[in-house]
Amino acid sequence: MARKSSPVVPPQPKLKLTSQDIARLSERIAELHAFDLGTVRNGNTPELKALEVAIKDSLTRCFGEDTTSYRTYAAATDLTYDPMVFTTGQTVDYHGPIQRRVLNSIALLEQAQKKLEGGFG
Numbered sequence: 001m002a003r004k005s006s007p008v009v010p011p012q013p014k015l016k017l018t019s020q021d022i023a024r025l026s027e028r029i030a031e032l033h034a035f036d037l038g039t040v041r042n043g044n045t046p047e048l049k050a051l052e053v054a055i056k057d058s059l060t061r062c063f064g065e066d067t068t069s070y071r072t073y074a075a076a077t078d079l080t081y082d083p084m085v086f087t088t089g090q091t092v093d094y095h096g097p098i099q100r101r102v103l104n105s106i107a108l109l110e111q112a113q114k115k116l117e118g119g120f121g
Helices: 019-034 046-063 067-075 096-117
Strands: none
Touching: 019 046, 019 096, 046 067, 046 096, 067 096
């Protein structure tokens, strides 16, 4: 029996880039630096989820939805941490994994910013 293959969706064209769009990346980077990791002691926070959405919006505005460049930097939107295994009686460490995700996001957004500013012409 033959399987149906999913249609290949071509990448969407990049949106027209403005200086405000590039500035948004700087704002997201500043927000990540300012994020209080102490607020995640008991799990993910609404502020962290909102920051993920803001980063996704900024990347979409800068690179276009589902473009190769967008996909390159999309991991910057992955800030929340959901542990796979829960053990009874032990406290789950949210701080360490989220801190690593925030630092990864900063590095990716800084790289994206360099690309947009012509650093990789």
